[in-house]
Amino acid sequence: MSERIEKLxxxxxxxxxxxxxxxxxxxxxxxVWEAGTQIPSELxxxxxxxxSRTTIRQAIGDLVNxxxxxRIQGRGTFVSEISxxxxxxxxxxxxxxxxxxxxVPTSDILNFEVVKASPAVAKALKINEGDDAILLKRLRKGNxxxxxxxVVYMDYKKYxxxxxxNLANESLYExxxxxxxxxxxxxxxxxxxxxxxxxxxxxxxIQKGDPVFYFHTTAFDQYxxxxxxxxxxxxxxxxxxxxxxxxxxxxxxx
Amino acid sequence: MSERIEKLxxxxxxxxxxxxxxxxxxxxxxxVWEAGTQIPSELxxxxxxxxSRTTIRQAIGDLVNxxxxxRIQGRGTFVSEISxxxxxxxxxxxxxxxxxxxxVPTSDILNFEVVKASPAVAKALKINEGDDAILLKRLRKGNxxxxxxxVVYMDYKKYxxxxxxNLANESLYExxxxxxxxxxxxxxxxxxxxxxxxxxxxxxxIQKGDPVFYFHTTAFDQYxxxxxxxxxxxxxxxxxxxxxxxxxxxxxxx
DNA sequence: GATGTCGTGTTGTTACTACAATTATAGTCT
DNA sequence: AGACTATAATTGTAGTAACAACACGACATC
Numbered sequence: 001m002s003e004r005i006e007k008l009x010x011x012x013x014x015x016x017x018x019x020x021x022x023x024x025x026x027x028x029x030x031x032v033w034e035a036g037t038q039i040p041s042e043l044x045x046x047x048x049x050x051x052s053r054t055t056i057r058q059a060i061g062d063l064v065n066x067x068x069x070x071r072i073q074g075r076g077t078f079v080s081e082i083s084x085x086x087x088x089x090x091x092x093x094x095x096x097x098x099x100x101x102x103x104v105p106t107s108d109i110l111n112f113e114v115v116k117a118s119p120a121v122a123k124a125l126k127i128n129e130g131d132d133a134i135l136l137k138r139l140r141k142g143n144x145x146x147x148x149x150x151v152v153y154m155d156y157k158k159y160x161x162x163x164x165x166n167l168a169n170e171s172l173y174e175x176x177x178x179x180x181x182x183x184x185x186x187x188x189x190x191x192x193x194x195x196x197x198x199x200x201x202x203x204x205x206i207q208k209g210d211p212v213f214y215f216h217t218t219a220f221d222q223y224x225x226x227x228x229x230x231x232x233x234x235x236x237x238x239x240x241x242x243x244x245x246x247x248x249x250x251x252x253x254x
Numbered sequence: 255m256s257e258r259i260e261k262l263x264x265x266x267x268x269x270x271x272x273x274x275x276x277x278x279x280x281x282x283x284x285x286v287w288e289a290g291t292q293i294p295s296e297l298x299x300x301x302x303x304x305x306s307r308t309t310i311r312q313a314i315g316d317l318v319n320x321x322x323x324x325r326i327q328g329r330g331t332f333v334s335e336i337s338x339x340x341x342x343x344x345x346x347x348x349x350x351x352x353x354x355x356x357x358v359p360t361s362d363i364l365n366f367e368v369v370k371a372s373p374a375v376a377k378a379l380k381i382n383e384g385d386d387a388i389l390l391k392r393l394r395k396g397n398x399x400x401x402x403x404x405v406v407y408m409d410y411k412k413y414x415x416x417x418x419x420n421l422a423n424e425s426l427y428e429x430x431x432x433x434x435x436x437x438x439x440x441x442x443x444x445x446x447x448x449x450x451x452x453x454x455x456x457x458x459x460i461q462k463g464d465p466v467f468y469f470h471t472t473a474f475d476q477y478x479x480x481x482x483x484x485x486x487x488x489x490x491x492x493x494x495x496x497x498x499x500x501x502x503x504x505x506x507x508x
Numbered sequence: 509g510a511t512g513t514c515g516t517g518t519t520g521t522t523a524c525t526a527c528a529a530t531t532a533t534a535g536t537c538t
Numbered sequence: 539a540g541a542c543t544a545t546a547a548t549t550g551t552a553g554t555a556a557c558a559a560c561a562c563g564a565c566a567t568c
Contacts, residue, residue: 015551041518052553057519065319073519074560081478189497193447193465193490211447211465211490224335236447236465243443243497269521295548306523311549327549328530 008049016051020059028068028079038076039069067246093184094140094150095171103142105171110203111137112163114156121153124218124229132156134163136172139203146205147239150232176227184227187219191241200233211236262303270305274313282322282333292330293323321500347438348394348404349425357396359425364457365391366417368410375407378472378483386410388417390426393457400459401493404486430481438481441473445495454487465490 008019027033040048042056049056060077063069071077098105117125117133125133136152152172154162165175177183192214201208213234221227262273281287294302296310303310314331317323325331352359371379371387379387390406406426408416419429431437450458450466458466467488475481 010552017551043518054554055552058551071519072561074517074562076518076561186498186500189495189499191495191497193467193488193493195465209463211449213447234447239447241443241445243445244440245443246440264522271521297548308524309522312521325549326531328532328547330531330548 008051010051017055017058017062020045020049020051020056021062024059024063025068033079035079035081038078041076093171093173094148095174098140098142098147101142104144106141106144108139108141109136110139111135111151114163117153120216121229124216125153125155125226127155127157134159142238145238146203146235148232148234149200149203150230153229155226172228182221182223182227184219185222185224187217190216193236196233204233204235206235206237213239213241262305264305271309271312271316274299274303274305274310275316278313278317279322287333289333289335292332295330347425347427348402349428352396352401355396358398360395360398362393362395363390364393365389365405368417371407374470375483378470379407379409379480381409381411388413396492399492400457400489402486402488403454403457404484407483408481426482436475436477436481438473439476439478441471444470447490450487458487458489460489460491467493467495 008016008023010016012019024033024039027039033039039045042053042060045056046053060069060071064071064077068080069077070080095105113135114132115135116130117127119129121127121133122129122131127133134152134154134156136154138150138152139146140148140150159176159180161179162176165179173184193211194214195209196204196206196212198208200212201210204212206212213232213236215230215232215234217230217232219227219230262270262277264270266273278287278293281293287293293299296307296314299310300307314323314325318325318331322334323331324334349359367389368386369389370384371381373383375387376383376385381387388406388408388410390408392404392406393400394402394404413430413434415433416430419433427438446468447465448468449463450460452462454466455462455464460466467486467490469484469486469488471484471486473481473484
């Protein structure tokens with residue numbers, strides 16, 4: 001088992017460096033290469049797989065960027081102690097967020113209609129004030145407990161077909177990817193800690209004035225166009241924000 | 255002025271690719287290459303600076319990683335529309351945070367002593383419960399307005415000399431870099447939205463029960479060792495959290 | 509004991525080459 | 539006009555080569 005090496009397939013349409021990258025990721029994820037340990041040197045890998053050092057470095061460089069590996073000149077390449085990656089992936093909407101916390105996400109749709117864009121919505125979606133916008137108001141639950149109240153706005157011109165879909169239990173992002181071939185590339189959030197207004201408090205089942213997170217989030221698609229704008233009230237007693245901040249995003253080469 | 259090209263210095267100890275990277279960053283930051291526009295092709299840059307395409311690609315690859323450029327096969331390389339980078343740098347402690355918001359950070363030191371580590375502190379700093387820990391309690395202000403109450407804990411064994419320094423107006427991180435040659439590499443935060451307790455409310459000049467952000471932050475140094483653990487209460491009416499979440503951290507090569 | 513030197517192993521930098529894959533455009537054919 | 543084709547331009551992948559920079563241990567020297 002040990003000297004039997006899965007040779008990489010140079011005839012495959014998948015690039016060699018990518019195959020090697022997958023191999024290394026597998027070694028890390030299965031624990032064959034434990035956190036903190038040194039991986040084989042570039043020369044060793046080059047001989048082992050019979051591919052050039054250029055290709056080895058490309059695979060390792062990618063993984064260094066993703067913070068799964070760390071290179072130290074003169075010493076070697078090591079498996080990162082802490083996988084920051086997992087924490088960063090937090091940001092993929094409510095459904096994924098809940099699943100990551102081990103909760104089952106569900107939603108009650110309170111409102112689903114076309115409205116005129118308010119100034120805030122228009123600005124976020126880069127449309128004109130008064131233009132048509134899709135409004136989707138949902139009470140969001142984790143394991144059937146009320147967690148948040150979210151109102152999503154989208155550009156009606158772009159996503160009018162969207163009104164016909166059923167998304168009671170489906171992730172908005174998963175649906176958008178399937179039906180419209182768009183997906184979020186990044187999102188910008190503004191988060192406040194406020195007293196919950198009366199109307200929202202009632203829907204969330206808390207007292208007026210109880211502390212809540214108030215999110216304004218604009219998600220951008222792969223073309224850097226606004227995808228959706230969301231305002232959300234998250235119960236302070238049931239929702240905690242976890243963040244990992246990377247101070248100095250190091251480059252591929254250093 | 256236009257055909258006069260700053261030649262890169264191959265005799266400099268600074269790598270060529272890094273010099274080129276700096277040059278490109280300068281072009282972007284000064285607006286010579288505007289957002290969305292195509293930069294010269296790799297071949298053009300190679301001829302212009304008389305360096306190999308390998309080196310060009312390394313510089314561009316770094317900048318693609320930092321999301322300042324985007325490469326599209328068959329089309330070219332373009333300046334990113336939105337500089338996410340600026341938002342990511344948010345995370346460097348209160349002083350830098352305030353400065354980034356255009357406010358002048360100051361602090362009142364309320365307490366600065368050695369205490370026995372509580373379970374939470376011990377766990378965060380990876381020391382034993384009851385071990386000595388440095389406690390630094392500060393009322394933090396922006397433009398002389400009270401913003402937050404922060405309590406920093408550090409390992410006394412590692413940073414005992416720290417007790418003698420004066421940091422009324424200096425950033426903790428800047429001081430640590432100068433005196434101890436350590437700096438934060440990343441931090442993990444847990445953020446809650448809670449009702450402010452009575453004691454903290456009084457110090458912050460708000461009413462008991464007003465909403466505040468409650469932060470627990472552990473910062474790790476360049477060796478992945480815990481550097482400091484901070485608990486902070488941030489006034490909800492004066493502090494807003496801005497986040498940019500990158501959904502799919504793409505690799506250097508794609 | 510402290511310091512310096514040297515050899516080995518490792519990653520870092522740079523150059524050269526060749527071909528593949530993709531995109532856009534110009535041109536041709538129907 | 540529309541569909542297809544060829545070509546050019548551009549980035550992507552892969553190889554080879556050489557030397558630099560750095561870390562570290564072994565050993566010698568002071």
